[in-house]
Amino acid sequence: xxxxxxxHMVDGDMKTALYPGTFDPVTNGHLDVLSxxxxxxxxxIVAVSDENSxxxxxxxxxxxxxLVEENLGPFSNASVEAFDGLLVDYARKRGAxxxxxxxxxxxxxxxxxxxxxxxxxxxxxxxxxxLMPNEKYFYTSSQLIKQVHxxxxxxxxxxxxxxxxxxxxxxxxxxxx
Numbered sequence: 482x483x484x485x486x487x488x489h490m491v492d493g494d495m496k497t498a499l500y501p502g503t504f505d506p507v508t509n510g511h512l513d514v515l516s517x518x519x520x521x522x523x524x525x526i527v528a529v530s531d532e533n534s535x536x537x538x539x540x541x542x543x544x545x546x547x548l549v550e551e552n553l554g555p556f557s558n559a560s561v562e563a564f565d566g567l568l569v570d571y572a573r574k575r576g577a578x579x580x581x582x583x584x585x586x587x588x589x590x591x592x593x594x595x596x597x598x599x600x601x602x603x604x605x606x607x608x609x610x611x612l613m614p615n616e617k618y619f620y621t622s623s624q625l626i627k628q629v630h631x632x633x634x635x636x637x638x639x640x641x642x643x644x645x646x647x648x649x650x651x652x653x654x655x656x657x658x
Contacts, residue, residue, distance in 0.1 A: 527553075
């Protein structure tokens with residue numbers, strides 16, 4: 482089996498990867514996957530989906546971008562941008578040849594596999610790699626974090642960065658008023 486992205490990394494070509502998602506909000510699990518990706522690629526763009534998804538977001542796109550951006554300090558080779566339209570078109574525009582996706586559990590695999598296959602159909606040069614976060618984040622999802630804050634008002638400071646915790650507290654206060 483041929484893995485072209487590995488050969489590019491070995492021979493020193495600039496390798497740009499996209500880490501796409503809604504990041505509504507960004508979690509420590511997301512940042513753990515980003516940390517792994519920044520060790521593999523010379524440049525990683527966190528690509529925040531701007532209304533591309535059927536998911537209803539709690540935070541608007543500029544807020545989601547800002548929440549990610551405020552956590553990029555440890556990652557000198559990472560940046561964040563919003564995008565709209567097809568991910569494969571955005572990847573071409575940014576010169577990315579790899580998509581990074583996080584897998585927490587087997588339940589994520591079917592959806593991610595379908596997405597990866599469609600992206601490969603649309604652009605055979607675009608590879609998808611799957612990275613697993615640390616096991617302490619396997620059960621963490623943005624959706625669960627939002628539900629806990631909106632309906633239970635519980636602390637999740639070990640699951641999200643401090644700026645996200647503060648944003649969630651603000652969201653909870655607005656919802657409860």
